[in-house]
Amino acid sequence: MPYSLEKLEELSDGDRDFITSVVSVFVEETPADMKELEQAVQTGDFDAIYRHAHKIKPNVDLLGMEETTSLIRVLETKAKEHTDISGIKGMYAEVKEQIREVITELKTDFAL
Template sequence: MKYSLNKLNELSGGDKEFNTSVIQTFISETPDDIENLKKAIANKEFDHIYQFAHKIKPNADLLGIDQVREHMLAIEGHARGDKNIDAIEKTYLEAETELQAAFDAYRNYLK
């Protein structure tokens, strides 16, 4: 698997049932967060952009999706800082692609 469950295993003590629950929640809830982030970007709602990136970031970190965590950090920085919507849009697209790959990988892990 491309992603690391080290942090999740550390948190759960290797409890597979707990890990499965966290992964299922991630797979079911994060697509809505991504869609909300996309809408906030389209509407240039920088406070909402920050909030949704901030919500996605710890889940990506916990599930070892490091590129997405880095992308969300960058989006947060732009949303609170220079408000560079072009950089936010580009970074969002990269993060979305990586998240879709992570969803597929974690769906396979659950099988």
């Protein structure tokens, strides 16, 4: 499973309604956030890349997506330093695929 509800369960004291609500918001809002990040990556707008990556990072972290969180941290750092746009593009592609997979699983697991 590419995600873990451990942090959410701890944060919510096991409140299933809260967990389902957070998951629903992630599934609904993250695709739009990713589109904005993709546009920034395509145009090489380092400041926008940083902003959008920074916005997405806590959400993937909360869902225990450790590999994705690590990639976003590196992507965020490179954007902040205005370096390595080709590396950022590669990392973005990985992040996009990982998030797509998790959203698919969450929709199934939570019947969304």
